Amino acid sequence: MAMGSLSDSDDDFNPEINTTPLVDVMLVLLIIFIITIPVMNHAVKIDLPRASNQPDEVKPESVNLSIDAQGKVFWNEEEIDSNQLSLRIAAAAQKQPQPELHLRAERTTQYEKVAQVMAAAQSGGLSKIGFVTDPEKK
Template sequence: MAFGDSTRYQGKGAMSEINVVPLVDVMLVLLIIFIITAPLLTHSVKVDLPKASSTPNLTEPEHIEFAIHADGNFFWSGEPVTLDALSARFAQTVAESPDTELHIRADRDAHYELVAKVMSAAAQAGISRIGFVTDPSTE
């Protein structure tokens, strides 16, 4: 028996088919391993949890409804207020509730300078959440 005998394969062509039997064997072994180990990976502890109502208890932070009219008048939750008294009222509100939000409703024809002054006074008092209320209707 000679080890380099190539006369045995001279008449045969190269094999062009892929042998899938070893691939199927490996896949079956992996499938069996995963089937055995998958239940071991879930470490669940049975706990009898208390029952609660399904309605969420949402507590919204206090917010200030602030309106600016086109003629320059300011309204704090419907009550007229002057620009000079804003800093003190903002500081008092922040002292009572630090997470207070400011909702500004500015008239379409209100001057931007007035809006900027209100925002500046609120920021200096410590109000960090300022939002603008707009009309969602399209024209």
């Protein structure tokens, strides 16, 4: 029996849409979503540890070591000789945290003097040596 048709032939075109399978599929999907949504929202409650964000690191001091064009050495703007330089480097190497050595030299300073100061710092135990330069002014 064809719905909406007055003839008994099966070859006639039926323009009506059968919505029964569509309703069945929608009901099945609705039931699946009703069951699975509470499972997806389930969360495990745990007590996480708290962390502080304050650094415990002490910033090391820096030592300004300058060499002028004549080869004179200045420790934090105080002129010293090679014996005092060795003693101060050894004392600075014993500090914790170890200070950084900022080495400044004039443009006309002989490289030999700079190399001697670097060798004294390395043999004295200072491991952090930085070169400080001034950019060329135009």
